[in-house]
Amino acid sequence: MLSKFINACRVASAAIFCTFVIPVPTALAGPAWPASATIPVNLGGNVAGQYTDAAGNVFDGTGYTVVDIDGAFRPDNPAFQSSAGKAKIISEACFGATAGAIFPDLCDLPTSTVSSSLSGSPVSYYFSSLQKSSYPSDSPFSSCRQTDMATNQLALCHYFHGTATAGVIVGQQTSRWEGSTQFFYTGAAPGANVIAIKVGGGAGIDASNTTGWPIDSIVNALWYVNGALLPRPDLGRIVAVNISANGMSAAGDFPCDANSDGARIDAVAAVLRSKGVAVVMAAGNDAVNGTGTWTCGNNVIAVGATGIVNPATPTTDTNISPRVALFAPVGSANRNTYDYVLAPWQGLGSFYVEGTSFAAPQVAAAFAVLHQKFGPNVSVTSLLDLLQRTGTKLTGTRSGQASPNASVLNIRAALNGTP
DSSP states (O other): OHHHHHHTEEEETTEEEEOOOOOOOGGGSOTTTTGGGSGGGGGTOOTTSOEEOTTSOEESOTTEEEEEEESOOOTTSGGGBOTTSOBSEEEEEEEEOOTTOSSOOOOOSOOEEEOSOOTTOOSOEEEEOSTTTTSSOOOSSOOEEEEETTTTEEEESSOSHHHHHHHHHHOOOEEEEETTEEEEEOOSOTTSEEEEEEOOEEEEEGGGOEEEOOHHHHHHHHHHIIIIITTOGGGOEEEEEEEOOOSSEEESOOOOOTTOHHHHHHHHHHHHHHTTOEEEEEOOSSOOBEEETTSOSTTEEEEEEEOSSSTTSBOSSOOBOTTEEEEEEOOOOBGGGTBOEEEEOTTSOEEEEOSGGGTHHHHHHHHHHHHHHHOTTSOHHHHHHHHHHHSEEOOSTTGGGSOTTOEEOOHHHHHTSOO
């Protein structure tokens, strides 16, 4: 019973809603349903996450790596294990803010206190790169609980979000049944690998808790990618970093203030971009003509969300501004209208997702797929331009608020283009 209940869960904004599934006859569905619930199908691929170019060559991101920075992860979800038994989350780390922070440390395993910080990192922090360091947990200094809406029981904070974003990137083709209808949930680049970096912090229980991602932990994680991960050949060629957050949504299209959170992110994003690594972030879900305080920089690729039934139309909640470079189909998590996609849920199962948090990792995954075809040395700028030129142009009343170059991600079309 519990697994069926979890499989019917979806996320809307910051909350999770769960309903029992009432099977709908396939004859009532739209032409692309139920395949449209599988993320790569909406990007020009098949339910296995494979994209075939005009020459008949098949690509899925094999050989490349994406870093996912999120609250916490469940690498033990079966969706992160290939059919050959290979783990798709190949490395983990945790960054925790020191005492006195708004969102205190939640790194559980033995950690180092790093006081002589990495380049560009202004404060000390807790750090671990041991196996399971990315899992939801308490720390010796802080504990945090929130209500798991699937069970109505208290769960460790940051219990689902990172699993879903990582699954959008590299989730392996996994079957799900609703009545007599079979679905598959698969990542946009299932041949790639993910490095999971946990940055979630917090303390307290339910309404009394303070839960979030400390900006220092995000900046530290980005410098860690630059200084510690990029030089390691055993991790494969890192081509993108996904951060499914945007800070505080803000109307308008203003540059970063000096020394602001967004400026700090943009500074390291510029360094990574110069080394061929795209930093991709969510545009936010407040329906404003703007993005967020963390996505104000020119070196960050901000991503909005569109529907599934109407994949060229921005969703009602997505933020839009000239800074939003690309959009990806996510839908509204509405089972009755078939306007949804699936992603892994915690340690087992799947759920309907909604929001730009799940659009951004599709774009991060696209960089892995495109590098597989065009090689490791093509620049971030060239691939971003390719994705914008080959994507579907936006429609709808809000489309004029986006960049004139913005389009909806289509990986197969990009594979048939030229960077």
